Amino acid sequence: MKIAIIGTGYVGLVTATCLAESGNSVVGIDKDASKIALLESGKLPIYEPGLAELVERNRRDERLKFSTDLGACAGVQLIFIAVGTPESASGASDLSSIWAVVDALAAVVAPPQIVVIKSTVPVGTNRIAGERLSQRLGRPIDVASNPEFLKEGAAVDDFTKPDRVVVGVRRPEVGEVLRELYAPFLRTEHPFLVMTPESAEMTKYAANAMLAAKISFINEMANLSERLGADINDVRRGIGHDERIGFQFLFPGAGYGGSCFPKDVRALLAMGRSVDLPLRMMEAVDSVNEAQKRVLFSKIRKHYGTGLSGKTIAVWGLAFKPRTDDVREAPALMLLDALLKEGVGLRVHDPEAMGHVKAIYGDRLIYCERPYQALEGADGLAIVTEWQEFRRPDFGMMRQLLRHPVIFDGRNLYEPKTMDAAGFTYYGIGRHGR
C-alpha cells in the first residue's frame, strides 16, 4: 500500500519505518524542515534501539521517504496522523497540532482515501475530526482511530509483534483495509480488535491508566511497608503468584515519568471534568506519583540532615526508564532540582540521556561518561533509573571511589543484606529498616 504518515516524532517515525519494512511505500511528512533534513541525512531525531538500521535500509530500498510537503499525501491510500498531543496548562490534551493537520488535509485529501488518527487523543476527537474534514470536503470521508501501544526502548519489537492491534471504525470496510495493512504483523495469532472510534480512543487511555495505577499502588504499599517494618520485595513475591495479580508492573520505585503516563492520566482527569465525573482513582494515582518523585530526595535530606549543603551526590540514571534517552517528567529531574536548590554538587551519569539533561542544566552539573567516574569523591550515590549496567556493579570499587559509602536506590536493584555486608549504608524503597 501507499501510505503517508504525518509527524515524524516517536510514534510517527516508528510507524513509518515498520510499515515500510513490511513492504509498503511510505512517506513521512513533518512541517519541521530541520527534522526532515536530519532524517534525509540518515540521522534520527530520537534514540530507539534498532530503529536507525531499519530507517537506513528502507531509505536505501526507497520504500521510505521524507517530505515537508503535505502534498505528498496525493495518491496514497492511508494517511496516518501521528502528531504530538502535549498536556496543556489545564491538564487536558492540547489538540492544536491535530486540528492544524486536519484543516490542512482538507485541501489535499479526497475519498476513498482514509485518514487514521494514531496520536493519543481524548474520546470524541475522532468524531469531531471526521465531521470537520467531511464538512470542508463537502462529502463524507472515513476517519479511523488506531492507537499506538509501543513502549520506548522496545518500540520496533512492539510494532512488529504487537500484543494486539486496536482499530476504531464506523464502517467495517475501513476495518478490513487496516486489517490487511497489519496482517504481516499478526501472523502469530495476535488479535486485531475492531470497535468504535470512541472505544478505541478510550482503550489507549485505559491501558496507560491501568499501568500508572499499578505503579502508584505498589509505591503506596511500599511506603506503608517501610513504616510498618515490612519489606515490599517479600510482599511483591507474596502477591505476584496469584495469577489475578501477577508480577508485572508492580515494581516500587521513584515514580513514573515519560511522555505518556503523566500526560494521559491528567488527560483522563480532564475528560472526567468535562462530563462532571470526578475520577477519584486517577486523582490518587497522579498525586501518589508526584509525591513519589520526591521520595529519594526526602531520604537524602533525612540522611544528611543539616549537613546536606555543600555535599556532592553522584546520580546514576537520568532517563525516565532504561533504554531510552527520554527525560520528560523523569523523577531524576525533580531530584536534581531539589538537590541543586540545597546547594549540593552533582556528578551524573546516564548511558543515553546526558545530552537532553545537558540541554536543560548546562554547566550546573558534572557529566561523567563512565558510571564509576561519577562516584569519585561523592558523599553518596542516588540511583534513579534501572539501566542494566547498574545491576551488577563492582561494589568494592564503588566503596573505594565514594567518599562515604551511602546508596539511595530508587529502583531496589540490590539486596539490603548484601549491601550491609559490603559495608554500605543502603536505602531502598519500601524495604525494611530505612
Add this chain to the structure above:
Amino acid sequence: MQLTVVGVGYVGLVTATCFAESGNDVTCIDIDAGKIDGLRRGVLPIYEPGLEELVERNLREGRLQFTTDMGHALAQGKLVFIAVGTPQDYNGAANLNALWGVAQSIRELAGESKIVIVKSTVPVGTNRELAMRLNDGAHIQHHAVSNPEFLKEGHAIEDFMKPDRVVVGVHDAALGQVLHDLYAPFLRSDHPFLVMTPESAEMTKYVANAMLATKISFINEMANLCEAVGADIGDVRRGIGHDSRIGFQFLFPGAGYGGSCFPKDVRAMVHTAEGVGYTLRILPAVDEINENQKKVLFFKVTELLGTDLYGKTIALWGLAFKPGTDDIREAPSLILIRSLLGAGAHVRVHDPAAIPNVKAVFGDRITYCDRVYHTLQGCDALVIATEWAEFRNPDFDTMRQVLRQPFIVDGRNLYNPSEMSRLGFVYSSIGRQTVMPAAVHSQERRAA
C-alpha cells in the same frame, strides 16, 4: 501431625478439613456450642462447594474432631492454628478481641511450648504483639508464626489444596521448615512456599486484597467514564487485556465488590496507615468508588422507570456478593433492596444459595422466589446483581413474556447489548450504552 485449629468459621473449617484430608489429626475448637454440635453431626455452618463431603469423610475416619473444650484441644499437639474472626470495628480498624482471648487461653492452658500460627487476617505488627502476650513473664515460651490464608469463597477447597503460593512469616528458619513439612502435600506441583518476616507476611495478605479491590474500582471508574463519553467498556477491556502487563483477570466492571474481605481489609489498611502518620490516597479512592458503585443499580432503575418507584415491582436475580457462595456481607444487592423498599417498591428476589441469609435481614418485607422465572411475574424491571451461571443463558422469550415490562438492569454485563435490543428489551448495563428494543424502533417508524 497433630493439629489444633481454633475457630470453625470459614477459614478455620476449610483449614482443619484440608489438613485432616492430607492425613493429619485435627482438633477444632470453637466457643459456639451450636456450631460444634452441628459439625459433629456433619451439619456445616457455611456453604462451600465440596466441603461437606470432606468434613463427613474425615469425621468418619476419625481425623477430624470438634470440641468446645479449649483445655482438651490444646492437649492435642504442638501446632495451634488461630482462625478466629477479625471483624471491622466502627472506626475501620480490625477488632482483635477474639485473637487476644485465644492467646490468653493458650497462656493459661497449654502445658507445653506451642507453635501458634495466625491464619486470621490481622494488621501488621499483630504477630509481634501476640508473641509478647503469649510469652512476657510466662513460664512456658511459645512461638508466634504468621500464615495468611488466600482462599476464595466458592473455591476454597481447591485453593487450599492447590495454592498459588503458601506464605509464612517467621523469625526462625526452623519454624518455616515445620510448616513446610505440613504443607508439602499441597506443594507437589512446584507451587512456591515463601518464607519471610511475620510483618511482611501480614502485609502480603492485605496488599493482595488491596490490589484486587483496586483493579475492580479502577475498571468501574473507567466504565463510568465510558458511559459518559460514549465508549464501551467491553471493547476497552478487550483492548487493554491482551497487554500481558495488564491481563484480563479481575477487570470486570460491575455493581461493586462486597464480601467479608475486600471492604474490611481496604478500610483496615487505611486505618493502619493513619496510625503511623501516613496518608494513603489510592485505597481511600478504591473504597469511595466502590461505595458509589454499589448505588449504581438503583440509579439505573430510576433511569429506566423514573424516580417515582412507589407501587412498582422489581425482580432481583442474585443476592450473594459473588457466585458460588451464600455470603451476603456488604453485598451490593442489600443496598439496592434497601433503596427500593425506601422508595416504596415491591421486591421479588431469587438466589440459588443466599435466600436464607437475606431472609434473616429483610424477613417478610420482600418476596422470595425459588425459581428464576417465577421471580419475574408482574415485575416492571429485572435487576441482575450476581453473575450466577444460571443467569448467563436464560430463555429470553420467557423472560419477556413474564415481565410486565421488558426492562433489564444488568449489574454484571452478562448479555450482549445489540442482541438484547434485537430481542426486544430495554437493556441497561455497566459502562455501555443503554439500548432500546429494535422492534419498537421499527414500529415507531411504521407509525410515523
